[in-house]
Amino acid sequence: APPPVLTFKGAFATPESVFYDAAGDRYLVSNINGKPDAVDDNGYISELSPDGTIKTPKLIAGGVNKVKLDAPKGLAIVGKELWVTDISVVRKFDLKTLASKGDIALPETTFANDIAVAPDGKVYVSDSSVKAGEKGFESNGGDQVLVIDKSGKAKSLAKSKDFAAPNGLAFGPKGLLVNALMSNEVYGIGPKGEKTDIIKMPNGGLDGMLVAGDMLIVSSWGASAVYRGKLGGTSYEPIIQNVKGPADIGWDSKRSRVLVPRFLDDVVEAYEVK
Numbered sequence: 001a002p003p004p005v006l007t008f009k010g011a012f013a014t015p016e017s018v019f020y021d022a023a024g025d026r027y028l029v030s031n032i033n034g035k036p037d038a039v040d041d042n043g044y045i046s047e048l049s050p051d052g053t054i055k056t057p058k059l060i061a062g063g064v065n066k067v068k069l070d071a072p073k074g075l076a077i078v079g080k081e082l083w084v085t086d087i088s089v090v091r092k093f094d095l096k097t098l099a100s101k102g103d104i105a106l107p108e109t110t111f112a113n114d115i116a117v118a119p120d121g122k123v124y125v126s127d128s129s130v131k132a133g134e135k136g137f138e139s140n141g142g143d144q145v146l147v148i149d150k151s152g153k154a155k156s157l158a159k160s161k162d163f164a165a166p167n168g169l170a171f172g173p174k175g176l177l178v179n180a181l182m183s184n185e186v187y188g189i190g191p192k193g194e195k196t197d198i199i200k201m202p203n204g205g206l207d208g209m210l211v212a213g214d215m216l217i218v219s220s221w222g223a224s225a226v227y228r229g230k231l232g233g234t235s236y237e238p239i240i241q242n243v244k245g246p247a248d249i250g251w252d253s254k255r256s257r258v259l260v261p262r263f264l265d266d267v268v269e270a271y272e273v274k
Contacts, residue, residue, distance in 0.1 A: 001241040004269035005257070011046050011057040015261035015268055017114075017208075017248035019075035024095075025050060027250065027259055028059070029268055030072040030084060035132050037087060037111060043069040045084070048268065050252060060098050067093075067100055074115035074169075074248060078123060085112035085125055090148065106154050110140050114209075114248060116169035118176070123148040124157070126166040128181050137181065139165065145178060145189060158193030168209030168218065168248065172231050179206035179218055186218060201227055201236055208249030210258075212273070217258060219246035226258060228273070240271050 014032035021028055027048040034040050044061035048054055060082075062069035074085040081101055082093045088109045092101040106112055109127040116124050129142040144159035145166055165181035174197065179186045184204035187195040205221030211231065218236070219226045224244050229236035240246070245264035252259060257270045 001239060002271060004260075005272050006050075006052045006270040008048055008052070008054060008268040009266070011048075011054045012261075012266040012268060013044075014263060015046075015247065015266065016073045016263060017075050018250035018259040018261045018268055019077075020250045020252045020254075020259065021077060022253060023077075025254065026055065027252070027268070027270075028075055028082070029261060030075055030248075032071045032073070034071065036071050036073070037130075037132055039070045039087065041068055041070055043072040043086070045069075045072065045075075045082075050255060050257075050270075060093055065099070068103075073113050074125070076115045076117050076123065078117060083115060083123065085115050087112055090115065090123075090125065090154070104148060104152055104154055106146055107156060108142055109144070109146065110142060113167050113181075114169045116171065116176075118171060121150055124169055124176055125154070126169055126178065128165040128167055130165050130181065137165070139182070145169075145176070158189050160193060160195075162195060167207050170209045170211045170216070172211055172216065177209065177211075177216070179209050180204070181206060184220075184222070186216070197232075199234065199236075202238075207247050208260075210249060210251045212251055212253070212256075217249065217251070217273075219249050219260070221245060226260065226271075239273060243269070 029046040041062040047056040047059040090104040129140040130137040143163040164183040167181040168179040190196040203223035208219040225238040226240035227236040247263040250259035
């Protein structure tokens with residue numbers, strides 16, 4: 001596996017997600033800064049430049065300028081706003097002024113994780129429904145995927161313990177794809193809320209997921225690696241290895257880079273992928 005082309009250090013505290021803002025040509029990083037389910041109002045968002053510099057260590061920060069941010073995870077741009085999952089809500093911020101634009105409540109959600117915008121404009125959120133126990137994550141039993149319609153209301157799309165702590169979200173030719181923190185599966189969700197088109201990765205503890213062209217790219221805590229394979233295929237190989245705690249990866253579409261937040265090491269790395 002190739003070495004990273006960029007390594008960012010010094011600005012992060014439990015970095016969970018990296019999002020490439022194509023319009024602004026920048027990387028945004030969510031920092032949990034503590035336990036991933038702690039209501040402590042000390043989470044923050046960092047802003048990085050693709051040239052390797054840390055532009056703003058704390059672009060948006062809990063407890064500053066009337067911002068509430070506990071344990072931010074997934075990031076998405078919706079219209080002129082940055083949307084951030086935060087335990088039981090989605091927090092909205094104006095992209096220009098960075099001002100808080102309110103929250104979207106997520107019904108019966110205890111561990112809001114990834115967020116993804118569908119081609120039709122609907123927004124999907126995964127609820128891993130876990131709690132941080134002494135031996136790692138333990139299930140709360142409410143594993144679900146939620147959908148937010150254009151009116152800004154959230155509802156459960158499907159709920160099942162079989163989802164095994166849904167985590168990363170992405171969109172393929174058949175629609176929504178979900179991966180599982182507590183297994184090695186990537187799956188779709190059928191009309192009755194059932195898992196469909198199941199793909200098994202070589203290892204589990206799945207976290208980030210993205211679609212780049214006809215390729216599916218998935219990060220795995222179990223393998224300390226990032227896998228890649230053809231969408232709809234069954235063969236997945238590691239393209240990045242020896243990265244402990246690879247969380248919610250991003251994709252720099254301008255430079256063909258996978259952006260890896262190393263959750264346990266407080267580091268963000270960029271890898272060129274050809």
